[in-house]
Amino acid sequence: MNILHITPSYKPAYIYGGTTVSVSRLCEAQADYENTKVTVYTTTANGEAELKVKENTPVLVENVEVWYFKRQTKDHTHFSIGLLKKVFQTAKNFDAVHVHSWWNTVVIFSVLICILRGVRVIVAPRGMLGEYTLQSQKKSPKSIFHKFIGKKLLKKSFLHLTAQIEREEVNYAEDDKVFVLPNLLSLPKQTQEQKVTERTKNTDVFKLVFMSRIHHKKGLEILFEAIRRFKEKHPKVTLELDLIGKSESIVYEESLKKLISEKELEKQICWVGWLEGNQKFEHLEKSDLFVLPSFNENFANVVIECLSTGTPVLVSDKVGLASYVEEKDLGWVCKANSVESLLQTLEKAIDNSKKRDKIRTVAPKIIQDDFSSEKLAKKYIEIYQKIKNTGKTK
Numbered sequence: 001m002n003i004l005h006i007t008p009s010y011k012p013a014y015i016y017g018g019t020t021v022s023v024s025r026l027c028e029a030q031a032d033y034e035n036t037k038v039t040v041y042t043t044t045a046n047g048e049a050e051l052k053v054k055e056n057t058p059v060l061v062e063n064v065e066v067w068y069f070k071r072q073t074k075d076h077t078h079f080s081i082g083l084l085k086k087v088f089q090t091a092k093n094f095d096a097v098h099v100h101s102w103w104n105t106v107v108i109f110s111v112l113i114c115i116l117r118g119v120r121v122i123v124a125p126r127g128m129l130g131e132y133t134l135q136s137q138k139k140s141p142k143s144i145f146h147k148f149i150g151k152k153l154l155k156k157s158f159l160h161l162t163a164q165i166e167r168e169e170v171n172y173a174e175d176d177k178v179f180v181l182p183n184l185l186s187l188p189k190q191t192q193e194q195k196v197t198e199r200t201k202n203t204d205v206f207k208l209v210f211m212s213r214i215h216h217k218k219g220l221e222i223l224f225e226a227i228r229r230f231k232e233k234h235p236k237v238t239l240e241l242d243l244i245g246k247s248e249s250i251v252y253e254e255s256l257k258k259l260i261s262e263k264e265l266e267k268q269i270c271w272v273g274w275l276e277g278n279q280k281f282e283h284l285e286k287s288d289l290f291v292l293p294s295f296n297e298n299f300a301n302v303v304i305e306c307l308s309t310g311t312p313v314l315v316s317d318k319v320g321l322a323s324y325v326e327e328k329d330l331g332w333v334c335k336a337n338s339v340e341s342l343l344q345t346l347e348k349a350i351d352n353s354k355k356r357d358k359i360r361t362v363a364p365k366i367i368q369d370d371f372s373s374e375k376l377a378k379k380y381i382e383i384y385q386k387i388k389n390t391g392k393t394k
Contacts, residue, residue, distance in 0.1 A: 001381060001388075003030060003038050004094040006087065008078040008106040010042035010066060013051055014276065015248060017213035018301035019126050022183035023100050024062075029184050029377035031063040036381065039094070040066040041087060043080045043106060047248050056082055079105040084113065091119045096384035098160065102128040108153070115156050120387055124160040127298025127320070129170050158387055162299040163320030179383050179393040183299050184373050187308040188281050205238045206350055209287035209311070211280070211302050212294075214247035219293035219316065219336065220256060226293075226342040228263045237350070239268060241291075244283065246274045285309035288356065289349050293334065293342050294319050307331075308367040310360035314349050316342075329355075330363050 009016045011024040031038040039058075044050040053059060053068045060066075069083035087110045091097055097114055101107050102125040114121035129146075151172060159178045161167050167180055208227075212218055223241070230239055247253045260269050275283055284290065290306040290313045297319040304321070306313055313331035315322050325331045334345035349356070383393055 001036050001095045001384060002093065003036065003096045003098065003381075003384065004091070005038065005040045005098050005100065006083075006106065006110045007040065007042050007100040008104050009045045010040055010068070011061065013046045014274070015047045015246065016045075017245075018183070018299070019101065022185060022299075022301050024064075025184040025186055025373065026377070026380065027064045028062045029373040030381060032374075033377050033381060038064050040064055041083050041110075042066065042068055043071045043078050043083060044068050045071055045078050048074055073105075076103070077105045084109050087113050088117070091117055091121075094119075095388050096120075096122065098122045098124065098384075100124045101126050102150075108150075111153050111157055115153065120158065120391065122158045122160050122384075122387065123154060124162070125154075125166075125170070125298075126162070127166060127296065129154075129166075158393060164323065165318070165320045166298045176392045176394055181376065181379055181383070182371060183301055183304075184376050185301055185304055185308075185371065186373075187305065187367065187371065188278075205240055206289070207287045208239065208241040209244065209284060209290050209306075210241060210292065211244035211275070211284065211290070211306070212292060212300075214243075214245045214249075214253055214256070216252065217295045217297075219295055219342075221259060222337065222339050222342055223291060223293050224256075224259055224263055224265060224269070225339045226346060227265060227268055229339070229343050230346060231265075231268065234347075239350075241269045242272050242283065242287065243269060244272045244275050244280070281305070281309050284311050287311050289314055289346075290331075291346070292316070292319055293336065295336050297321075304367055304371055307359075307363040308371075310363050312349065312356045312359040312363075314342075314345055328366055330359050330366070 005027050007023050009020055011020055013020050027038050027040055030036055044053060044055060051068060055068055055070050058065045058067055069080045071078055071080050073079040083106060091114050097119055099107050099110050099121060111121055111123060159170060159173050161170065161178060161180045162183050164180060227239060227241060260266060284306045290311050292300060292303065293316045295318055299320040303313050303315060307330055313325055315325060315333055316336035317333050318336040322333045326333055332345045332349045335341035386392060
């Protein structure tokens with residue numbers, strides 16, 4: 001197959017978090033599939049800056065042909081005349097066109113161009129059609145656009161969703177035009193059985209870890225308050241949190257650092273910054289519990305990355321993988337936007353060392369089996385083929 005992916009940002013623009021990682025991995029895994037060519041149209045977006053890459057010319061990135069186009073805007077609209085012109089000229093040349101994200105001109109105009117040119121287009125909104133996003137933009141120009149134009153474009157497209165929670169939010173789409181497949185990720189291959197007790201031997205400190213894009217929807221303010229209350233209730237237990245990630249907003253980062261100071265948690269919370277590759281997995285592996293109390297998360301790549309190292313997870317019920325965590329018994333789930341629920345669930349996780357040890361033993365193999373890049377890449381290509389041949393996903 002000849003596959004085109006359109007995305008407003010691509011590696012190495014990791015400032016945009018998990019979407020950049022998972023879209024890149026999907027493209028690379030498909031490119032490794034027999035008789036498949038993968039092309040990416042993207043922009044030079046890298047936050048407020050631009051990637052230092054060759055523009056308007058194909059660049060081979062991990063066996064994927066990537067075209068980076070200059071932006072005319074430096075914000076989240078990512079407007080790029082060159083990219084949209086290229087889509088108009090070439091969209092019909094591909095067997096499958098898979099567009100990632102929403103709420104930016106790259107995606108919206110690319111979808112419109114494909115529809116006008118009679119090209120079957122697949123849209124992966126990446127959680128941007130969720131209740132949290134739409135409620136936060138109620139009565140805004142985006143909300144009005146979505147009501148009168150956005151929904152019409154989406155109904156003429158095929159939708160790729162990454163978790164069942166996202167499917168429930170996009171309830172206006174027809175079943176035969178929707179498919180649910182998880183993100184692809186690069187995961188460590190080694191088993192962790194020999195390392196089960198490595199962390200648990202240190203009983204002096206219970207190490208929490210948060211790793212994600214630093215954003216208000218991640219529930220960090222609630223996590224800080226839960227840690228403060230835990231400190232008051234359990235003065236004999238030393239609880240520490242490593243905060244791994246970065247934000248597009250320096251103002252928001254500074255507000256969090258101020259909050260940490262106000263709650264007198266400077267000794268409990270360590271701001272690590274952004275980690276990649278082996279450093280990331282090593283840090284996750286050495287932690288006792290990963291925590292992600294998000295208000296909204298369509299998938300959460302980091303949950304899978306964390307479990308692949310054997311580290312148990314605690315997530316909110318608004319995280320797309322929450323049902324998977326419960327089904328496989330790989331951690332704990334709390335209610336979103338509730339300090340009390342997070343605190344109680346955190347206490348349960350800390351008390352249950354037997355379950356944590358079991359998760360360290362079984363989680364890596366479960367994740368390798370369920371999220372094999374080779375298996376998932378094949379499923380994606382099979383869906384593309386069905387859409388091409390019949391115009392249906394099922």
